[in-house]
Amino acid sequence: MGTGGTSTDEVAGERRRLLNVAYRLLGSVTEAEDAVQDAYARWFALPRSRREEILSPGAWLTTVTGRICLDLLGSARARRERYVGAWLPEPLPDRAERDHAGAAGPTGSADPADQIVLDESVAMAFLVVLDSMTPAERVAFVLHDVFRYPFAEIAGVLGRTPAACKQLAASARRRVGAAHAPVPASQADVVRRVKEAWETKDIATLVGLLNPAAVMTADGGGMAGAVPRPVEGGTRIAQYMVAIADKAPGLELLQRSVNGVPGLVARRARVVVTVASFDVSDGRVTRIWAVRNPEKLRPWARQG
Numbered sequence: 001m002g003t004g005g006t007s008t009d010e011v012a013g014e015r016r017r018l019l020n021v022a023y024r025l026l027g028s029v030t031e032a033e034d035a036v037q038d039a040y041a042r043w044f045a046l047p048r049s050r051r052e053e054i055l056s057p058g059a060w061l062t063t064v065t066g067r068i069c070l071d072l073l074g075s076a077r078a079r080r081e082r083y084v085g086a087w088l089p090e091p092l093p094d095r096a097e098r099d100h101a102g103a104a105g106p107t108g109s110a111d112p113a114d115q116i117v118l119d120e121s122v123a124m125a126f127l128v129v130l131d132s133m134t135p136a137e138r139v140a141f142v143l144h145d146v147f148r149y150p151f152a153e154i155a156g157v158l159g160r161t162p163a164a165c166k167q168l169a170a171s172a173r174r175r176v177g178a179a180h181a182p183v184p185a186s187q188a189d190v191v192r193r194v195k196e197a198w199e200t201k202d203i204a205t206l207v208g209l210l211n212p213a214a215v216m217t218a219d220g221g222g223m224a225g226a227v228p229r230p231v232e233g234g235t236r237i238a239q240y241m242v243a244i245a246d247k248a249p250g251l252e253l254l255q256r257s258v259n260g261v262p263g264l265v266a267r268r269a270r271v272v273v274t275v276a277s278f279d280v281s282d283g284r285v286t287r288i289w290a291v292r293n294p295e296k297l298r299p300w301a302r303q304g
Contacts, residue, residue, distance in 0.1 A: 011043065014058045016115045018065050023116050024142045025069040027089030027127050029299060033112040035072065039065040059153065066139055066157035073135035084222030086230065088289050089127040090296040091275040092116055094257035113299035118260030121146045123183065124277035124289050126176070127259070133172050140165045141172035187280045188255070188262040194278070194285060195253050195264055201242045210234030211284045221293030224273070237288065265300065272300040 015036060022032035039061050043051070054060050080087050095114045120126060121142075130138050136158055143149040143157065144165070151162035151169075158165055190209060197205035216237045220226025231237050245251060252267045258277045266274040275297060279287035291297065 011057050014061050019115045029090050029113050035068045038068050063156050070139050085228045086217050086219050088219035088291050091291050092259050093300050122259045123261050124259050125279045137168045137172040140168035144169045183261050190280050191262045203238045206238035207234050211286045214286050216288040218290040219293050224292035226292045272297050
């Protein structure tokens with residue numbers, strides 16, 4: 001079917017899905033929004049006659065968005081070399097927990113972060129593993145395993161054969177492993193107990209809640225104080241957390257959903273300064289990812 005009857009509204013209606021694809025591919029709301037805007041610019045730059053020849057505008061926009069993301073992922077390594085400290089994906093708040101003063105309605109939010117569907121494919125543990133993949137692996141895996149695109153279509157994004165794309169997705173799947181496991185039901189309780197122990201500076205309780213081999217990674221981006229290298233070991237992490245509390249009087253901790261998973265938000269003078277994600281296994285914290293770069297905390301500006 002041609003697109004002669006396809007309205008601008010129908011084409012614009014693809015934006016939410018494209019943002020969801022791009023965020024999972026890039027780990028950045030800002031870059032995802034830019035990639036989708038670029039794809040739409042290319043669509044509207046086509047002659048009308050060419051647009052009418054395209055059988056599925058949605059598929060065309062997905063292919064173009066995927067190629068733009070692939071290019072961005074390819075250049076990410078050079079950009080990461082200039083990045084100060086560890087790089088982590090941008091954390092996303094749960095819109096239901098946010099202060100909506102001045103925000104658009106539920107179906108018309110102007111904030112791209114509000115368009116992202118929070119499921120297991122955006123959990124921080126999952127995004128961190130995605131970031132360890134090659135760009136081609138990430139694109140093949142996200143499009144096929146998360147969004148169920150056929151390999152024949154993914155081949156058009158990657159410029160490879162469907163069989164090669166299938167191999168890339170299989171390789172990525174092996175990397176994912178346990179990172180795609182369901183969030184344990186105990187996570188909210190474990191995070192709550194971490195919050196309480198952190199607030200009371202109870203090192204012994206914190207050590208008990210942390211796996212002895214736990215790792216904490218912080219992303220300050222050179223704009224906020226953050227430990228430059230991962231802190232390893234439950235005891236060292238507990239000591240570090242208490243040291244932070246000692247140096248930041250007036251810090252307020254809130255238990256909030258972070259990328260759809262129970263996490264913690266730290267505020268100072270009602271401004272969000274840190275968003276922490278957790279990975280919990282067998283009732284203990286195995287990983288903590290703390291984002292402090294203010295540029296990555298913009299979606300949290302209205303967090304209540």
